[in-house]
Amino acid sequence: MFTMGGAVFPLLAIAGLATAATPYAPQTPPLTTDWTEGLGTNPWPEYPRPQLQRSQWQSLNGIWEYRNAESSGAIGAPPFGQELDTEVMIPSCLESGLSGLQGQNTLYSWLSTNFTVDDDWDGQSILLNFGAVDYEASVFINGQNVGLHRGGYFEFSVDATEYINFGADNELLVFVHDPTDGEGAVIPIGKQTLNQRHIFYRPCSGIWQSVWLEAAPADHISRLDLTADMDGEVTVTVHSASGNATSVEVTVEEGDETIASETGTANSEFKFTVPDIQRWSPDSPSLYNVTVTLGDDQVRSYTGFRTISKGTVDGVVRPLVNGEFRFIFGTLDQGYWPDGLYTPPNREAMTYDLQLLKDLGFNMVRKHIKVEPALFYRACDELGLLVIQDMPSLAVQPNAAQQLEFVRQLELLVNQLKNYPSIMSWVIYNEGWGQILTTYPEFDLTERVRELDPTRLVNSVTGWYDHGAGDYSDNHHYANPQCGTPFYSTPSSPYDPERIGIQGEFGGIGHNVTIENLWNVQATISTIPETYEIGSSIEVWNYRSRVLLQELRDQIQRFACSAAVWTQTTDVEGEVNGLMTYDRRLKRVDERQWREDIEGLYSAARGRVG
Known part of the structure; x- marks a missing residue:
């Protein structure tokens, strides 16, 4: 029994x-x-x-x-x-x-x-x-x-x-x-x-x-909050199972050498400074091992020294990485696999996608309304790919109890992922999905996210129904970019010069393929014509991509475009607009052309600074 x-x-x-x-x-x-x-x-x-x-x-x-x-x-x-x-x-x-x-x-x-x-x-x-x-x-x-x-x-x-x-x-x-x-x-x-x-x-x-x-041990480390900024300041809270004010020690290591050590109290925030650090950035993703000891319990962790902020540069509000403006460009990354769905087949497969993005010159990935296994974020930390992290969305507007549960899980998201150096921004709502449009809860949610994690930017509403909350003025427009520009199409909102201009989604150019590279389910194959635009060949797909990227570059030069998200890394089921097909066997990208065009975006942004 x-x-x-x-x-x-x-x-x-x-x-x-x-x-x-x-x-x-x-x-x-x-x-x-x-x-x-x-x-x-x-x-x-x-x-x-x-x-x-x-x-x-x-x-x-x-x-x-x-x-x-x-x-x-x-x-x-x-x-x-x-x-x-x-x-x-x-x-x-x-x-x-x-x-x-x-x-x-x-x-x-x-x-x-x-x-x-x-x-x-x-x-x-x-x-x-x-x-x-x-x-x-x-x-x-x-x-x-x-x-x-x-x-x-x-x-x-x-x-x-x-x-x-x-x-x-x-x-x-x-x-x-x-x-x-x-x-x-x-x-x-x-x-x-x-x-x-x-x-x-x-x-x-x-x-x-x-x-x-x-x-x-019975009294063990139950959670670790650990961040490090561009000036070498480490901020730590070591949570313990007992909740007691036990002494803890944190050491920072470079290779086999301990370069800093500090003692503090469990369940209370403390800070210390590490001298002569190498900063983490997409160009130089330097990471440091960390050891934390509480009584008989010892855990290993790591961190990267970097600061994400915003500031006015030559009259335009910009995202800053370690105090400097750099254009942020990445893909909408759904994280789906035809054989494993949410679960990648293995770590090699998961990092394959990220390495492709890095090799093409992208410096960011937008993790779209999904949370990945922790090893995904570790890979982004190692590769030097910034992450814009979405909160998984609701399908429809919630009632009061459902909204409270959404908020609880938003807090879980931030607390679970806030140690990863690569994460630069949180996204609360995507295109109005589950967003209450009468009381504007995004304002309070933005402040709550900032309380939990003051070290990152917040994109309160990516795409639609922007009432002025958060750090970004975000536009979604697939046919062509409208990034920090004096023109826009509804349901996106006019560019707000008090916030960062970002093209939260654009591109989405389709190219159909034969059944060998398609999700072989007729119901989803039948939806392929819903794609925003379909090119007749890979050559045409690359031509149209170049046209859109050149238009984006022009908006960087002329207006206030600071970041953009191209849709998307791979095809997914009935969507055929990826840099690769869903099976990852066919790359649509002309890699040389894309590297040139992406570098052109960064060059245009550098030309706007001082």
Whole structure:
């Protein structure tokens, strides 16, 4: 028998009645990538959280078991001790081919695995960590309900110590509910939908980021807030599990050499200065290792010394990186994969996209209404790609309770990602999706984001319904840029010279391809004609791209354009406007031409300064 919240449940896996789960086998997705084959059963073996890393850890990624739970009532009868129906890959989206399921309408799910904890960990706290579960996760260990988390993009941890059998088998069972945009749900979902159409895609349910265990002392570091500015000042808050005012030590290292060390108090902010630092920038992404010690707990982290701000340069409000204006140019990056959906096949695949952008000369990526695994931001830190980070959007305007939940998750976003040097701006609302248009909540939300993170800029409303909040005056216009200009098209707003002029989205030029490079789902193929503009060949696509980039350059020279976002890195499902096709096998870009044109944007911006 097992207990949960005082209730008693029978052990149903009676000898002779249990059936083996169907073995894992990847399903054939509508489109593959070069990474689809040969991934094996040890996905994402890297330590998942580079900003707070412990030496004693154990990955729980790999083959788990899955059962469709059918309804919310299933949580009242957890399948403790049972073989579930089929094996599944974790992490993965249950709707993806790589999961082994390629499910549809996976609204309620049971996921289970078994693990052992070495006797050497006995006497320490055992922390069970999830990178992200979409959308709501109830966690059971050895028959006990140990935690509930809500929010499909955010990491969470459970102190599993009192539920663990050391040196023996342990059962981990997770109940997942993901309504996406069904059941009347209004939750942060980004581009996910149960009803796929042109710019809205197949959803991602389940445990789609890494799961791992780690051992730590009872009073351990539960969160680390760490930033460093261009002058070498480090600002730290070390949060502890106990909340006590314990002494902590922070050391900054360059290679094997400790170059600074400071002692402070846990749960209180303190500052110190590191001399003779190399600044982090897109041109020179210098990073420094950091070690933090609280009692018997020690974690590894890292930082980069840089300052993001805004200022008036020759009469124009500009974004500043380390006190200097540089034109910021990147792509709209959706972060979708045809074989894994939200979950890239592996780290190599994920960094392939970023390296392409860097090689072409982009210095930024706009992470579009999705939150990536922590290793994505680490890669941007290492490559020197600035990140404009969107909050995942709601599909429709929320009621009061739904808005409160949106705000709670916005705070999770900022607190989870604010240590990464590459992130330069937060985006609250995209094109009015989920934005309340009667009371203008973006003003209060902007101030809340600034309270949580005063070190970055805030783009309150990218594209539409701009009432004057935030640091950017943002325009979306695909047919041609309207960036910091004295002309605009609705529903975008006139350029506001008191804020930074940015072309938040433009381009979007399409080019159709043969079925070998298309998401082979007829419903989405039928939406390809909805593309803003379609070129008849790759040569024409590059010609039209050059025309738009030359027009953008002209607006940099003539007006107040400071940043721009080209749509987009890759095709996604029925969208055929990427620098690459969805499978990453066909590059549309004439790489030499694009490097020249991107450098032309930077040259034009340099010509506007002093």
